[in-house]
Amino acid sequence: MKLTLKIWRQKNADTKGKMVDYPIDGIDGDMSFLEMLDILNEDLINKGEEPVAFDHDCREGICGMCSLHINGEPHGPDKGITTCQLHMRMFKDGDTIFIEPFRANAFPVIKDLVVDRSSFDRIQHAGGFISVNTSGNTIDANAIPINKHDADEAFEAATCIGCGACVASCKNSSAMLFVAAKVSQFALLPQGKVEATERVLNMVKQMDEEGFGNCTNTGACEVECPKGISLEYIARMNREYLAASLKG
Amino acid sequence: MGGIFNSSVGRKFAMALSAFFLMIFLVQHFAINLLSVFSADTFNEASHFMGTFWVVQYIFQPILIFGVIFHFVMGMVLEIRNKNARSIGYVKYNGNANSTWMSRNMIYTGAVILLFLGLHFYDFWLPEINTKFIQGDMSGTLASGEYRYYEELQHKFVDVWRVALYCLSFVFLSLHLLHGFSSAFQSVGANNKYTKGLRGFGKAYAIVIPLGFIFIALYHHFN
Numbered sequence: 001m002k003l004t005l006k007i008w009r010q011k012n013a014d015t016k017g018k019m020v021d022y023p024i025d026g027i028d029g030d031m032s033f034l035e036m037l038d039i040l041n042e043d044l045i046n047k048g049e050e051p052v053a054f055d056h057d058c059r060e061g062i063c064g065m066c067s068l069h070i071n072g073e074p075h076g077p078d079k080g081i082t083t084c085q086l087h088m089r090m091f092k093d094g095d096t097i098f099i100e101p102f103r104a105n106a107f108p109v110i111k112d113l114v115v116d117r118s119s120f121d122r123i124q125h126a127g128g129f130i131s132v133n134t135s136g137n138t139i140d141a142n143a144i145p146i147n148k149h150d151a152d153e154a155f156e157a158a159t160c161i162g163c164g165a166c167v168a169s170c171k172n173s174s175a176m177l178f179v180a181a182k183v184s185q186f187a188l189l190p191q192g193k194v195e196a197t198e199r200v201l202n203m204v205k206q207m208d209e210e211g212f213g214n215c216t217n218t219g220a221c222e223v224e225c226p227k228g229i230s231l232e233y234i235a236r237m238n239r240e241y242l243a244a245s246l247k248g
Numbered sequence: 249m250g251g252i253f254n255s256s257v258g259r260k261f262a263m264a265l266s267a268f269f270l271m272i273f274l275v276q277h278f279a280i281n282l283l284s285v286f287s288a289d290t291f292n293e294a295s296h297f298m299g300t301f302w303v304v305q306y307i308f309q310p311i312l313i314f315g316v317i318f319h320f321v322m323g324m325v326l327e328i329r330n331k332n333a334r335s336i337g338y339v340k341y342n343g344n345a346n347s348t349w350m351s352r353n354m355i356y357t358g359a360v361i362l363l364f365l366g367l368h369f370y371d372f373w374l375p376e377i378n379t380k381f382i383q384g385d386m387s388g389t390l391a392s393g394e395y396r397y398y399e400e401l402q403h404k405f406v407d408v409w410r411v412a413l414y415c416l417s418f419v420f421l422s423l424h425l426l427h428g429f430s431s432a433f434q435s436v437g438a439n440n441k442y443t444k445g446l447r448g449f450g451k452a453y454a455i456v457i458p459l460g461f462i463f464i465a466l467y468h469h470f471n
């Protein structure tokens with residue numbers, strides 16, 4: 001396959017970036033998108049040029065490190081996958097592919113396609129934890145009865161890998177899907193009940209302070225989320241938040 | 249309650265509450281308008297009641313005006329904040345891949361509805377205020393002694409351009425409601441086993457009510 005890549009190049013956080021064209025040839029449909037970028041980078045290095053910086057780690061859809069806004073969508077045109085799971089067979093010979101970093105002021109660009117998503121970490125620090133007795137009397141989690149429905153819902157919420165595609169896809173750069181998943185995974189379980197009130201208030205507060213936008217329920221996040229986190233979690237967080245505000 | 253309306257979730261909630269209020273008002277407005285198609289007398293009586301009953305005039309009317317202004321101002325605030333959350337946009341953004349046009353353009357459909365409200369106030373509300381509170385004529389009748397409301401309504405819909413503008417605005421109202429109805433429920437945290445049914449009902453509401461208004465406008469134009 002012969003392709004034209006239009007890639008966002010930016011030296012560092014303080015410089016302005018721009019789209020640069022890179023023609024590439026010999027791409028196989030069975031290659032992953034990141035392998036295709038590896039080939040481009042090898043090429044650039046051989047030519048003595050600066051390779052394109054992009055995030056990745058596990059390359060199997062579990063770490064949430066890879067990002068990339070590909071042809072107008074986070075994680076590219078396929079659904080329910082991360083960029084590392086995207087295959088070149090989704091594209092045709094002669095295609096032009098736009099590759100941009102995830103855009104949001106709360107995700108500043110560090111270099112080229114790499115963005116700083118530590119705002120997500122700070123939201124987690126604000127409330128994404130539970131208090132556990134570690135003095136030797138720890139209760140085995142399996143000894144606490146949890147109804148199947150709640151356990152399943154909490155598990156589903158916990159599959160969020162914190163990739164940020166929800167923010168990147170949202171026209172408002174809202175982080176509600178991520179925060180809703182993180183609030184729900186604890187709120188649904190007995191261990192999470194203790195801090196439930198402060199958790200939702202603190203995490204939403206931190207989310208707002210980080211400069212994410214306001215959700216207007218477009219539903220883009222749910223469609224683009226590689227883990228299929230549902231809008232139902234946002235509704236749950238809204239309920240939790242309102243109840244917590246009335247209490248606290 | 250600690251600053252709930254200063255938070256993103258709280259603002260969403262406030263937006264939804266004002267939307268619920270406006271959607272209920274719309275049904276009531278539609279019901280009275282529809283009377284005009286069936287019986288001029290009943291329409292006249294209903295209009296006179298609404299126009300003179302103090303609870304409607306001095307309690308509901310100010311609340312309604314506040315509701316409209318609040319919904320609009322809040323919508324603008326959200327739009328500005330959301331625009332500011334992404335100062336550098338995408339070169340390529342394929343919104344259609346993951347969301348509806350309606351959901352992404354609420355600010356524009358809303359702005360058209362607001363412009364329409366300006367025209368609508370100029371057409372009906374200002375003359376009402378003038379007759380009732382400036383000229384002090386609370387009788388609701390013409391010189392002939394008959395009620396004036398049906399007359400006035402028919403008179404307004406003679407002009408083809410006005411009718412066209414009204415119809416066009418109702419199309420935008422429909423687009424606004426197609427997203428707004430279910431969005432308001434989601435914002436107050438109602439997403440459960442009834443959501444699917446509610447979405448269907450919302451779609452029907454968003455199409456039937458504006459279509460009904462269009463029908464009424466055309467009916468009076470051609471009669």
Ligand code: SF4
Pocket residue numbers: 159160161162163164165166167177178181221224225226227228229
């Ligand atoms: S909710 Fe989905 S899109 Fe958002 S961070 Fe989690 S996994 Fe990524």
Ligand code: FES
Pocket residue numbers: 055056057058059060061062063064065066082083084085
């Ligand atoms: S690199 Fe880990 S999810 Fe893509």
